[in-house]
Amino acid sequence: MSSTEVTETAPASDERRDALVARLGEELGDALIAGHVDAGRDVWVRVATAAWEDAGRVARDVLGLRYFGFLSAIDWLPSPYGRSLDAAIDLEAEPASGEVEQMEQGVTGGETRFQVFARLHSVTEHIGLTLKVDVPNDTLALATWTRLFGGANWHEREVFEMFGISFEGHPSLRKLYLPGDFEGHPLRKDFPLLSRMVKPWPGIVDVEGMPGVADDEGGE
Amino acid sequence: MTAVTERQQLAYIANQAADMRVNVELETEGMTLNIGPQHPATHGTLRIIVKLDGEQVVAADPVPGYMHRGYEKLAEVRTYPQVTTLVNRIDWLGSFANEVPFILAAERLMEVEAPPRAQWIRTILFELSRIGNIALFLGDMAVQLGAVTPVFYAFRDREYVLNQIEAITGGRFHPNFDRIGGLKDDIPKGWVAETKGVLTKMRAFCDELDELLVGNEIFTARTRGVGVIPPEVGLSYGLSGANLRASGIDWDHRRDSPCGLVYDKLDWKVWTHPDGDSFARYWVRLQETREAILMLEQLLDGIPSGPIMAKVPRIIKVPAGEAYVATENPLGEMGYYVVSKGDLVPFRVKIRSASFNNISIVPWVLRGVYVPDVITILASLYFILGDIDR
């Protein structure tokens, strides 16, 4: 049913998804570090770095999650450039706090700056699973999934160029979108969005009022 | 992965043989042909480097990125309502459908729900986008195969659909109409009756193409058995939408996880085809267009009354959390993985676009086909370049 109705009728527990995590835990043992179930909606697990490929294989062969959705990465470093929303109205909306933000690694936690996550789906059970894995800060390397899922090839190439994470065993790990001599990894948080550096964002100046809300904040 | 077609085995042998010839006997070499980035068949700027032995492809390597716009990075400095403007431009033929999964993901994080009327109108616009998008595919596939006429019919009849989308959203291509918690506006007066007239035209269009192309022997000869994708391979590459259903996998987000849209209140069916070839992909899309017309008829009759906007704050701050919402877009599964840290802007948006996965299978499926089949297969996989490059 509609996910948005879940707010009223959210089941306290979700047996299918709990079972999925439990089954994965049986197969992987200690390698399953954390699991998080958003009852009725979604499920996340975090696996040990060494068990990344095994986790994919178990998910595909044992749990029947044969459909490869995507594979990507997150840079959990708080952006050193702020939100690049530095117009007066934005500051008013949330005054800049002086304290340094801590790195928080999302719903399943984590220990490293980069996490790779992938989405698998079961086309028969209609259940999706997001797998996460920490990428060691020092090596920034991970086992490849290309042996499991053909589609991982391009996704890992994208992660490689956008985050600088390399995948061991990938058949041709080269840049996908960017020209070969491009330097830097654009989706890292410390890669500046130069257009915003050159010309500051004017802020939310021309936003329409929401229905039923008095338009008292529309700035110039 | 075991079900490799016979032709692909032959291609592998041909590849080996070609290399042998280069090294030993005749001193011939394969020809490397650059298809694109400017080429009529790539309708956009996709480049495919194909290594040919005669007219047979021994290796193909697509090079996307000529139009990469970095939406994932840009979304990190946009507030949530602003992101829809960006994602409109991903699949530019079915723009409204791009907005929906993002808005649904944000709504899930905010724990708000659009009112029923907004959900119905969303579904209507979603299906209209699908018809507008797929109609162009139905004509474009023909032009890639050398029949020039159907594409004119496609452009002619798609115009009616675009007019209806424009009448409601004000934008022909980029509506930017979906809002967190509902929609920007209600439908105008008389729109429902007008749209029903358009649906009649679109049904006639589908019948026309059915006769003109599906019943045509040359079309059948060019597409049957060309570019066969076995279901296991399709799943492994993450193919979605009609491409996967044409391989016989009965899976549709609209039926199986209809979050936030009202597909579960409609009477419709998911079409599949067992063959997995280019013909099957065309056929499935044709049937889906018809099914979308059927759905729209039910939708237009059942629009509930009520508000079109839920109560949402003036300045939208999305609570911390992660959500992945995918919908069945015209091109296939489109999803947004949104990571929020309770800020005005998303912390990370991963855009899972359908064409990216659909085209990543190209090196596998193009092995061993002839040059004309390259075009057939590319056309039947149906990609929008903005959907690959994001």
Add this chain to the structure above:
Amino acid sequence: MTTQLAVELAYWQQSILRSVGVIAAVLLPAGTIVYLFLFKMMSFMQSRLGPNEAGPYGSMQLLAEVGKFLQKEDLIPDGADRRVFTWAPIVVVASTFVTYVVVPFGPDAWFAQIPTGIYFALAVSSLSVIGVLMAGWSSANKYSLMGGLRAAGQLIAYELPLVLAALGVVIQAGTMDMQGIVAAQRTGEIFGFGGIGNPFILTQFVGFMIFLIAMQAELTQPPFDMPVAESELVAGYMTEYSGFRFLLFFIGEYATAGAFSAIAATLFLGGWALPGLDLDNNLMNVLGPVVLLVKILLIMFLVMWFRVTYPRFREDQLQIFAWKYLIPLSLVNITATAVLKVVF
């Protein structure tokens, strides 16, 4: 067939008349075909208006197009073999012009009377493949090269059914002279009924169909347009051509279409002759070209109709179609014709 013109003309006068005539005979049908079918009929079939600004109903559009092409820059790619590149369109157009030479337009309105006219026409029409190959090779472009090679393969494959289909007519008419074939149809009888003569489309229907299909392939019109397949090879062997040279290819394409239609009309539809009018009636020298033009347009209508309707074959399917179906069928047709010829 040896009647003289009413007015005696000196040889040089006849030569000038015939030279002017052959240019008119090439360009007039080509222009009519382009305007009538390519511009207007195709547009209406595709639910659009087509050219409608230049002249009444856009009839001057063709002149505008010619002017446009003449203004364009004449590009020759750096890597091209310049001499071959510049000569290729001329070879193509020349082959078309020569084809027209043996087509009779009336009892005396012919350019050259050759006893083996049909043989000559089919022979020189295939010269254009050399021009196409030259264009494909000299452009220094892989698409052009593939287009040229495809064209060569296709034209050679379909030359055979074309000739074999014409052979049925030759057997039935008992002559290779184009005028003789016209006369045979005009004076022929179907089971003793001579009212409409014996246009060979009736008795040689299979041959006509084969000829039409092979002609479609020779003209590289869809569904046989792989040499120029614009969705695959951009524009095939014409990719690198621009301006006047492209215009020559364009004229060549539709003039060849006219030439083949004229041959088909002569072989199967009775040529310039009209039922009810005598063969040596002097009026036919004026009326004949008009009659032939109408018949050309009838055949071109079919060609262009197929063109806008069908998708394109694949190269291997094209070859299979020629060698496995058309050629055996035409051989059967010849055998049947020969047997019947002897029996009756």
